[in-house]
Structure formats: structure tokens, C-alpha cells
Amino acid sequence: MIDLERRRIPLPTGVTLDVTLGGPEDGAALIFLHGFPESARTWRHQMTELARDHFVVAPDQRGFAGSSKPEAVDAYHTAQPIADLLALADTLGIDRFTLVGHDWGGAVAWAAALARPDRIARLVILNAPHPLIFQRTLIDDPAQRAASQYIRAFRDPGMEAAITAMGLGTFFDTSFRNHADLTRIAAEDRAAYLAEWGQPGALTGMLNWYRAAAVVVPAPDETVERPAFIDAPFPPVTVPTLVVWGTRDAALLPCQLEGLDGLVDDLTLVRVDAGHFLTWEAPEPVNRAIRAFLSARPAA
Template sequence: MLRHEYADVNGIRLHYVTAGEGKLIMFAHGFPEFWYEWKNQLAEFERDYQAVAPDMRGYNLSSKPTDVDQYQVNYLVEDLRALAEHLGHKKFTLVGHDWGGAVAWAFAIYHPDCLEKLIIINGPHPGVFERELRENPAQQRASQYMLVFRSPKAEQILSADNYAALVDAVLGEGLKQGYFTEEDRKAHIEAWSQPGALTGGLNYYRAARVGPPTSEAAHWRAGDSTASGLSSLTVKVPTLVIWGEKDEALLTGNLEGLDR
């Protein structure tokens, strides 16, 4: 059974959903998602684990700091570490998708001793993603949306017509084919409509300062990204990477060199 809880950790309040008992497996969502993306995984893994899916900071029912700098990766990593500690676990398995995957990579680099296993689903490794943004024209084209997300007009664009752009991007194909339902659509719109939630999610992009090079950003540097502050980008935790090859935003070039 799914239980909704709150934890006051790392200076904020995190909402999370938990099910089951045993070793901890934590699921970190991406943009523009929330804990709900993992509801089926919670139901499956509660058989053998304490399965937990938080609303990441800035999303849905979790705290939404107004300072953009508080969405830098070191804060996001510490949120998850502190939540695991709050739940009474020193080591756990971390699963991350999209932005949650980027945070999970950084977590494994910062705190390898805290992880038993790392599972990444279409979440770019910070060093590899920087390379792709610098050197791969296809990834540069695919990442143009990041420039929109960092703009002051992003909230207006994405919330227009009852979040039509987000509904289409996240749920559109699934609604057509029947594996997403009207209930799913309503749940997402409710999460996006929480005060400050859309800005909170977009602040991940603004804080990371990562994106394709542009004429307006001629001085874009690889260091201004999710890799900032990391002395080494090598992951020393047993890692499984799962990648949907039809992902139009994160291309398969992000897999090249991961085993080095």
C-alpha cells in the first residue's frame, strides 16, 4: 500500500511516497514529472524493498526554494542522501530518470559508499553529456529546448492552454495508445499547478547553466553544469543503464564512453 509522508531534511520539506519494508530502493524522477511516474515500480518493488519515490525539490508537494542557486546539483544530491538517512538507511539502491538520472550519477560520484547499486534510465552522465553538447551537432539540435526552459518566458509557454505543451510531450502518445489515462493527465496537471512547481522544475535548467552553445552564449563553459564541483567523474558503484533509443531529447551518443 502506498503511503504519503513528509521529511524535513537539508533545510527543506520533501514529500515522498513509500511502500514495503526492507532494504531501500529510491526512485528519482525527471522533468516535468513527480513521484507518480514511479507508482507502478513502487507497487512492484515493495514486495522485496522499502520502495520510495520523492517529489524532488521544486516539484509538486515538496518545498520550492525561490533562490535558483538552491537547485544546483550538490543540493539535489544532499536531499536524497538526507532522505535515506531520515528513513534509517545508510546504503541503498538509487534509480534515476532524466534529471533524476543526472542527480543519481552525481550522487554515485559524491557518495559511492552510500549506494549498493545505481540504475539509470535515460539520464545523461555529466561528463558524457558535456562532450555531446560540445561535439555532437545532433545532440546540440535536440537540446535547443533547454534554452527555452532557461528563458524568463518558459513558465508562460509551458502553462498555456492548461499545460498543453507538457501534456503533449509527456502523455500525448500514451493517451493516444491507451497506456496513459485521463486520470494520469489530471494527476500531472494538478502537480504542475501547485504554486511554484513549474518554476521549481525549470530552475534545474537555470541553476545548471547547461545547454547547447549559442551565439548569445559564446562563453558557455563545460564547467557550468551538473559536473561542477566534482573532482572525478568516475562511478565506482555497480551500475545498470537502460536507454530508450527513440528518446528525442537525450540521444544514444550519451552511451558512448560510459564504460571508460
């Protein structure tokens, strides 16, 4: 078993992140970005496996767990976590790295790969939609629009009070019940997440990711103006990319994979029989897919 350590790392972006890391520091670097409502803990099975021969780094992103929680919504625009990512890499002396992202971490990873291919050698995405496909399907696909109404709810300014009223334990169960096998969540992991969510400012920090996002989520029967970019040419992702997709995801439907090969120059797609939280629900096939991709697409 590879021992992982925790460090608290201040960044020039103005936040301090709790970071899990391990493995040989001279090994090829993998940086992992988690999503909502988790933390670096979601990568526990991947990090212990890949740290055998890689330098693995997983921050608790801004707004989550014990990391800094800026109050302003605009502190969570995508450019801010991208800046955190690059500042963290710089602080650790990492030039080019493989970027791995799930959920909101995947959204940051897509955007970072488009903006900074000079820093990102390879991209691994787990159940996080490509920004063009996601916005297009929210407009054009009634099923995806219906499945995404939770985003509108999370943007409501009264959501923190509603979660507090129901209790964090109930919120935990409702958050995961329809998206993962609750029997796969160890009691210690559940306790850890509840402790993270209970920290001052944590609920607002996590929800601000939704409030800051530019994505337009119409109500089910609403007619909205089409964002111009979804019908215009879109730049391709140029770095080798692996997408691992849990096919039982109830929030992100199979339409998120349609047309993806036209937006990524070098795409490997692996489907896994799992829900949205496949990192811990199906760790073995996820790890195999990542291992095979890293072997087939060695970093320059």
C-alpha cells in the same frame, strides 16, 4: 498488490518533501528520483513491483508537486537535491541504498554516486546522460545540440508566462507528444500531473532545475569555449551500475551511450524499445531489467 503510503517529511536541508514509500522496512532499500516534468508518480509501476521484497522510497523532489519550492535558482544546484537525498535516507534510518534515477533524477543519481559511493550500493539510471558525455556531445555532436535546444527555452525567464498563456493542458500534450505514447497515459495520471503543475510556484520550481544546471547548451551555430573538464581525466563510477535506455528517446540521442563503459567500472546496459518516459511506457521490460540487475549484483 502492495499498498504504498504517502508521508510529508521535513528535512534538515530546509525543505519538506512528499514521499511515497512501502514494502518491508527491513528489506534492502531502493530510493527513486524522478525528473522533469513529473513526480514520484513516474515510478508507480516499479514501486508496486519492487515493494514486494524491497523497502522502496520515492520523493517528489524539491520544486515538484507538493514538495517545497524554494524561489532562488541557486537552491536547485545539484548539490542541493543530493543533500535532500542523503538527508531523507538519514531521516528514514537508511545507511546504504540502491539509487534509481530518471531524467533530472538520473543526473542527481550520477552525481551522488560519484560523490558518495560510501552511501550508494548500486546505481540504476534510466535515460539520463552521464555528465561528461552529455556536455561533450552538446559541444561536439550537432544532432544532440539541436535536440537539446529546449533547455535554452526552459531557461528563459519568460517561460512561466508562456506556459500559462498556452494552458497547462496544451503544455502537457506538447511535453509528452514527441517523447512518449500519449495513449499510455491514463486520464487520472494526466489529471494528477496538471494538478501538480498548477500549484503555486510549481512551474518556476521545475524550470529552475534547468536554470541552475551548470551544463553549457550552445545555440545550433554558436562557437563556444570548450569546458576544460570534458577533455581531462574524469573519475569513474565505482558502484555496480545498470543503465536502462529507451532507444526512441528524441531528446537524448544514442550518442549518450558511446564511451559509457569507460566511465563506469561495472556497467550493465539494457536497451528498451521505448521513448524517454520508459518507466510507464514500457514498465514490464524496465522492471525485468531492474530485477535481473538486483539479483546479479546483490548489495553488500
